[in-house]
Amino acid sequence: MSYLDLLKLASPEAIIAVTALAVLGIGLASMRASGICSFAATLGLALAIGAVIILPQQATLLHGMLVITPLTSLFKIICLALAFFTVLLARSDRSSRNPGEYLAMLLLATIGLMLLVGTEELLMIFIGLELTSLSLYIMTAFDKTDVRSAEAGLKYFLFGSTASAFTLFGLSFIYGMSGTTGLTAIGQKFATQSMQPLLFVGILMTLVGLAFKVAAAPFHLWAPDAYQGAPVPSAAFIASGSKVASFVVLGKIVLVGFAPVHGSAAWHAMIAGWSPVLAALAALSILLGNLVALVQTNVRRLLAYSAVAHAGYTLLGLVAGGRDGFSATLFYTTVYAFTLVGAFGVVALVRRETGGDDLTNFSALSSRSPLLAGCMAVFLLSLAGLPPLAGFFGKFYLFSVALRAGASHGLLWLVALALLGSFISLYYYLIVLKVIFVDEKPQPETSPALGNLGEGGDFLQRLTLAVLAAVVVFFGVMPTMLIARIIASLP
């Protein structure tokens, strides 16, 4: 394989890398060129999406270090689209002083996500994880004027690097047992080997790092602070792009690499393997995330705890396993990511106008800006799983797959728990909506600034939010459009 071939097949990543450097250069040349920077970034992302589309749908590079399959193409597009929306929404964030550097970090993180999605090899997975994480640590701590941003960055970094260490250690065990780093080869190796305790240690440690990335309890402790303290676009990207890619790679690892050690999480019929571990993580996340979210008064913190709960729901599909389970997980996490980018976009605009993102800052939003209020209602109700929004269909799909998986409804306990969780979650989403729609009087001290929210805000951000809300409604009404693609792309 020549380098030209490599460059051609890895052109989306290359485009993003070049764009990142260009944006960095523009930022250096002029400190105030935020408009040009974000234009260049969006252009690069759009070009990369185009490149993914026109590339061949099936290729293997460097013995599986990089692969192109319909699945990787689809999720590269999704990650790029999420980055695209994040860049658009980031324009409203006044706090970022060095827009070039910020956007370059975001683009580098995007490359990490694309590598994560587009590989079937343990080493590349780790490199992708690290590239994403390091960029995201910087993005989290980017707001130098805000002490909470620094705190969030430090917490995220400390927890994250520990989790990465665990994963690397776990991967080394896996490599030691199987003698290979390719996921498919590992799967074949384990299918013939007898189970050894050391293997379970390896699997467990690998899962720790990935559970950290998807913010599943009890590895979620960084999430509330990172979501609340980080600049809003960073939080949006952590909650969306990073999560989607992590679920893709988690699914690949457990369903391809660890397929022979699936185990069973069915009630009364637990069999050792990774699925009971994931089931336990899911159950804990659902309970803890929803219960703690009940008492939050800051919208970003509330979204963080609800993200923990949603990670729990999403894990259900992987616990169920198989092609159906994976596609349900992928559908849910994709929809969730678009929803959360939108929700953070609303938070960003509200924060810019009112100076905060507590519940009180949202009061009577519907009278100040019906569009923002309507979009937020769509996003939150989709998260709560109400029809006709995408979250409703995602939950239906996930739960039906989970119930079908075990013999004689073995996973009913987990499904019932998840339903209990979504019942609880409706309460706190409704509280936010109540503040937005029902409360009449805005807070007196914030009212002078409120006038801007009605008209003066940025047109582009509003359009982006409307598009995201439309996407959420569209995937709820026509879920086939996405599910058919996901199912077709799964082997």
Place this chain on the structure above:
Amino acid sequence: MIAWTIYITFAGAVLLLIMPRVFSRWIALATTAAGLVTSAIALFQISIVDLATFNTIVRVPWVPMLGINYHLAVDGISLTMALVTGLVAVASVLFSWDVEHRPNEFFFWLLLVVGGSYGVFLSADLFLLFLFYELVIVPKYFLIAIWGSTNKEYGAMKLTLYSFFGGALVFVGIIAAYVTAGSLDLQQLAQFQFTAQLQSWGFPVLFIGFAVLAGIWPLHTWAPTGHVAAPTAGSMLLAGIVMKLGSYAGLRVAMNLFPEGFQMWRVWIAVLAVIGIVYAAGVALRQRDLKFVIGYSSVSHMGFVLFGFATANVLGVSGAVLQMFSHGLIGALLFAVAGRMVYRRTHTRDLDALSDMGLGRGLPFAAFSFVIASAASMGIPGFSGFAAEITILIGAWKAYPLAVWITGTGMVLVAAFTLRALKQSFFGEVSAIALGGSAAPSGGAKQFSTSPTFPTSNAERSIHLPENLGPITIAEKCGACLLMFATLAVGLYPKLLLDRIMPAVEAMRFLK
């Protein structure tokens, strides 16, 4: 053609979002009227023979990978429910003619409730039915929390959480049925033989989940608080349509899919239903707030519906369906009088305060409507309530003779609290207070110990208020007449609907 009720209603809702507020109520009226006309034409145009089975009208693949179809079907039961939806929807728009606060949003949410209800009554796909069923939840919350009155945020949240809790139970039942039978099509599922083990737990989960919305005792407590907190149109929709969603879906889904489970559990349903009838009537007797009286009466009347289901014979179940129709009209009318005609003018619903006003003279039309509604509610022959309840009781006599006796006492209690509410609200003795001033403070001090000034203002009101009350508007008169006409028509000629309901009930599986 009946499918257009759904499309028109949602189209109207979307239109409301973009049109200026002066048109809002007219758009809402036109939309709901179109829905009513469509459902009425559909009910009387389709021949009675065709209404005996659940016939497909639209069937389009929606999510083929999961076997989900956009599938609508009708039979006599669903068309009856569509008709009552149309009637109550038009009336509720007419009774919210005076909404000035964010009218576009108000009618938007209202139309979502109506459209979702049409959807539930016409769905023949389990997923679609559940989608419409859940779609109704959030609009109810906003209707109550924004435009409601007493304790509105509490009432709205309680109602929403109860509904969603029921929805979660239903979700479990639906998924269990789906993954077992591999289909979501109600027509196919109605042929599928589920194992006895699944039926024994699947039925109670599904039925109780749906029955939460129907106000089954002891999960009924959302109903009185929700009804009281809701704006007039909100309580009309709640009592008139939304509670029927639960009972309809319980019949269409839970009972029809899991007939053996139903046979296992039906005695318990009968027990809960009878307790609900008597208990709610007893509680209503002690209420001082007029809307609470009506709210509990709704629970009591819905108890009859569940009782009718539990009889598991054609007469009982048909009577239950007729009772759903009948109570939809009566409940809506009672709330319309209490909420719009009385409360909007007097700003009180306290029976003691109302009894001092002599509203019977001040608002003769309201008094007339309330008398008609009370008579229908008590089950006076000639009104739909009588036709429905007598059918249920005849059916029940074969199944549970003892329960019929207990229900009889419930009916006496219903008559008692209805008459009490009627007398106190409209035919109180004004002269006693206006003349004998000494009587008012002593009575008032006991009841309103927190507000010592109240007795005097009360006495003043009793003299001045009757003249200050605005006249009953044309819109109110139209709405009330519509409901009264419908309840009288069905009461005098119940065959009109029973002929269409009974064949459809006979076709259901749990009877065989």
